[in-house]
Amino acid sequence: MLSDSYRVILASASPRRRDLLSNITTEFEIIVSDAEEIIPEDVTPFGAAAMLSSIKAESIAKGIPAAKIEGSGTIIIGADTVVAFNGMILGKPKSEKEAFFMLYALQGKTHQVFTGVTIVLKTPVDDFRCTFTECTSVTVAPMTEDEINEYIATCDSMDKAGAYGIQGCFSKYVERIDGDYNNVVGLPVTRLNKEINNLLSKLV
DSSP: OOOTTEEEEEOOOOHHHHHHHTTTOSOOEEOOOOOOOOOOTTOOHHHHHHHHHHHHHHHHHHTSOGGGOOTTEEEEEEEEEEEEETTEEEOOOSSHHHHHHHHHHHTTSEEEEEEEEEEEEEOSSOEEEEEEEEEEEEEEOOOOHHHHHHHHTTTOSTTSGGGOOTTTGGGGGEEEEESOHHHHHTOOHHHHHHHHHHHHHTTO
């Protein structure tokens, strides 16, 4: 667990990321970034996840001047998850019809989930930062149109990248996972914990 001498800020409104971060520290704040999240059209899914996480974290970090750093320092964590199939980014569906097309494309096939994480460590004298992206491959079992529609009817699709949440009732259609399960949920806590410790070691 992180020392309580550090102020920790999660720059995300996701309840799933909040729950996962509580495995590293139970004392943290949630401050949602209002920065405009724009990425170039030709960016890869890997790069998009990293870029979006950086936008979130840096937006919050800019609002915390050195004079307002409390205790040993402030740690800001920004994260963003991107689902990709055949190199194409699948965002959050804007309608049930779009959710259906996404799930129909994913069923019976393997796709990738990228979560980018940016950590900004601010101290009274210096700033340190790290950005990384984790990739997990997910294979979805074949689904009938009725099964897809039944899942969409649960309303679990509409706020999820790729139109599904792996930790909910969709889990019965997940045939295989290669990589970090938590990464698909939204925050690769093992890698995050390691990178936070790496940043803190710079202060020794």
